[in-house]
Amino acid sequence: MATEKRSRRQLILEALASELEQNPGSRITTASLGRAVGVSEAALYRHFASKAKMFEGLIDFAEESVFARVNQILKEQSQAEPRCAQLLYLLLAFSERNPGITRVLLGDALVGETERLMVRVGQFFDRVETQLKQILREAEMRRDIVLTADSTVSANMMISFVEGLMHQYLRSRFKISPLQRWDDQWQLLSSALFSVPDSPM
Numbered sequence: 001m002a003t004e005k006r007s008r009r010q011l012i013l014e015a016l017a018s019e020l021e022q023n024p025g026s027r028i029t030t031a032s033l034g035r036a037v038g039v040s041e042a043a044l045y046r047h048f049a050s051k052a053k054m055f056e057g058l059i060d061f062a063e064e065s066v067f068a069r070v071n072q073i074l075k076e077q078s079q080a081e082p083r084c085a086q087l088l089y090l091l092l093a094f095s096e097r098n099p100g101i102t103r104v105l106l107g108d109a110l111v112g113e114t115e116r117l118m119v120r121v122g123q124f125f126d127r128v129e130t131q132l133k134q135i136l137r138e139a140e141m142r143r144d145i146v147l148t149a150d151s152t153v154s155a156n157m158m159i160s161f162v163e164g165l166m167h168q169y170l171r172s173r174f175k176i177s178p179l180q181r182w183d184d185q186w187q188l189l190s191s192a193l194f195s196v197p198d199s200p201m
Helices: 002-022 030-037 041-047 051-076 080-097 099-105 115-141 151-171 182-193
Strands: none
Touching: 002 030, 002 041, 002 051, 002 099, 030 041, 051 080, 051 099, 051 115, 080 099, 080 115, 080 151, 080 182, 099 115, 099 151, 115 151, 151 182
């Protein structure tokens, strides 16, 4: 029974993400979501107490997917610059694969919803920024890198860059991939953020 309940919840969340992707700029109602899933609105509320809980389910999925991979990157890669590159690439690739959830993370789908949801997505990006800052600070302590600006400024610049590309993706109605010019953009960004450490005498 529990497995059946989880699978129906998953189906509802997948339908919500799909509706968000297919109707950019539109507010999703429980009536339209119920039609997409093939159930009544009452059936939706047997699995989620409110529409806000459905959005929270998508945010939970984003957090679990992204931060599990972040931890993997930190284990596999020891150098700060490729760590940052892979983390930013991860966010952009997740956005590209999940357009509907991108609308949620950017707040576009949350207009008119409870303020708690905006706080949650803000915390998502704050957590990524904090991780970037920690990567930079640890590398500075090890003298692996020399930053051209303070680690706080550098981390904020990187997360702002990612959010900007995600917004462009949304504005293009998901036609322009956020990874379209990634290699050239990262080369430019990294050259602005990182200096080559002086060789020991």
